[in-house]
Amino acid sequence: MKNxxxxxxxxxxxxxxxxxxGLFWPLPNYIEGPGDxxxxxxxxxxxxxxxxxxxxxxxxxxxxxxARPVTYLYAKLSPYYSVVSDASVTAGQDMQEYxxxxxxxxxSSIGQAIYTAYKHAHKEVKLDYRGIYxxxxxxxxxxxxxxxxxxxxxxxxxHRFKSSTGFVNYVKKQKLGQRLTVTFRRNGHLxxxxxxxxxxxxxxxxxxxxxxxxVKVQTNIPIKVNPGDVGGPxxxxxxxxxxxxxxxxxxxxxxxxxxGTGTVDxxxxxxxxxxxxxxxxxxxxxxxxxxxAPYIKPTKEILKxxxxxxxxxxxxxxxxxxxxxxxxxxxxQTFAQAVKILEKx
Numbered sequence: 001m002k003n004x005x006x007x008x009x010x011x012x013x014x015x016x017x018x019x020x021x022g023l024f025w026p027l028p029n030y031i032e033g034p035g036d037x038x039x040x041x042x043x044x045x046x047x048x049x050x051x052x053x054x055x056x057x058x059x060x061x062x063x064x065x066x067a068r069p070v071t072y073l074y075a076k077l078s079p080y081y082s083v084v085s086d087a088s089v090t091a092g093q094d095m096q097e098y099x100x101x102x103x104x105x106x107x108s109s110i111g112q113a114i115y116t117a118y119k120h121a122h123k124e125v126k127l128d129y130r131g132i133y134x135x136x137x138x139x140x141x142x143x144x145x146x147x148x149x150x151x152x153x154x155x156x157x158x159h160r161f162k163s164s165t166g167f168v169n170y171v172k173k174q175k176l177g178q179r180l181t182v183t184f185r186r187n188g189h190l191x192x193x194x195x196x197x198x199x200x201x202x203x204x205x206x207x208x209x210x211x212x213x214x215v216k217v218q219t220n221i222p223i224k225v226n227p228g229d230v231g232g233p234x235x236x237x238x239x240x241x242x243x244x245x246x247x248x249x250x251x252x253x254x255x256x257x258x259x260g261t262g263t264v265d266x267x268x269x270x271x272x273x274x275x276x277x278x279x280x281x282x283x284x285x286x287x288x289x290x291x292x293a294p295y296i297k298p299t300k301e302i303l304k305x306x307x308x309x310x311x312x313x314x315x316x317x318x319x320x321x322x323x324x325x326x327x328x329x330x331x332x333q334t335f336a337q338a339v340k341i342l343e344k345x
Contacts, residue, residue: 027066029072029083030064030066030067030089031064031072032062032081032278033080033082034063034278034279034282035278035279037060037061037259037286040058044225044242045223045225048221051245053255055253055256056253056258057241057258057260059230059238061230062278062279079322080281080323097150100150101149104133104135106227106231106235108215109236109239109263110225112264114217116244116335117244118221119268121244121247121248127216130154130216131153131155131185131214132214133150133211134210137208137209138200141209142195142198143207147182152214153183154185158183171205172204176198176205177197177205234261236262236271237270237294237332237335244335244339256290257288257290259279259286259288261293262293262294268336269335270294270332272312277315277316279291280324284324288327289326289327289328290328291329294311294313294332295311295313296311313331
């Protein structure tokens with residue numbers, strides 16, 4: 001009798017451990033799926049320019065979470081979810097570095113959206129170039145433990161430049177092993193570090209960092225944008241449409257929920273993003289009837305390298321046909337084109 005009870009106890013303990021492992025044991029993967037949709041009128045605030053019109057511009061997001069055995073199995077069985085490798089998500093960065101980069105991408109996309117919207121609305125706006133933002137540092141870089149992801153490089157050897165191109169061109173002219181002094185800003189404080197250059201490409205020396213421009217937008221009409229915990233660059237187009245509609249008081253939504261995605265640059269060009277199929281599902285769940293999808297015509301070279309290449313628009317259209325047949329998916333290449341399309345809806 002005692003042995004029987006002991007066996008049942010042990011069996012229960014084993015099952016309990018298996019269940020816990022299935023729920024919490026981390027796997028070397030992430031799960032991507034449909035995320036949330038945020039009403040941009042609650043995120044964007046422009047002094048003396050309220051959003052007076054019905055409907056919504058919606059900011060779409062993709063959910064991402066560390067894979068566990070149970071969620072891994074669910075993702076494999078669900079058409080809406082994908083299992084992706086750690087490397088494809090974080091590019092080898094730890095989560096603190098990854099979060100910093102995603103936050104910067106969001107701040108950068110907001111800045112570009114503000115600039116684009118104000119320019120098209122003929123409101124005063126200018127860009128203040130602050131330096132280059134460190135997105136990643138190669139393991140072999142001699143600056144690896146001296147520079148951190150999130151630092152902003154302001155000068156090299158005392159030289160300041162007006163864009164990241166100037167920094168890159170200066171470093172290109174230097175020799176392998178030459179020591180450079182980098183002045184950078186971290187948490188509001190200036191620091192200097194000196195280290196030798198490494199070989200980063202054939203016959204080319206470099207610091208060994210991935211970088212992008214750090215630009216601050218200045219406007220005469222005060223604006224505040226608070227995206228919360230959402231990161232990444234893909235909200236640029238929708239931010240710019242929300243800001244533009246408030247500045248001009250144009251009713252671009254006509255009472256509808258308008259979803260969409262895509263980056264936007266200072267010239268108003270719309271760029272492609274990842275996870276657009278998941279965003280279609282999110283848009284459907286939140287009642288969107290229109291979805292603006294980036295479209296960049298693939299070159300012959302891309303089609304040759306990727307015979308099955310799909311543009312953002314093609315994937316969005318295909319997904320909507322299966323899961324959201326009543327949603328109108330519209331291809332857009334520029335911000336100005338998106339405005340014209342919405343004016344006619």
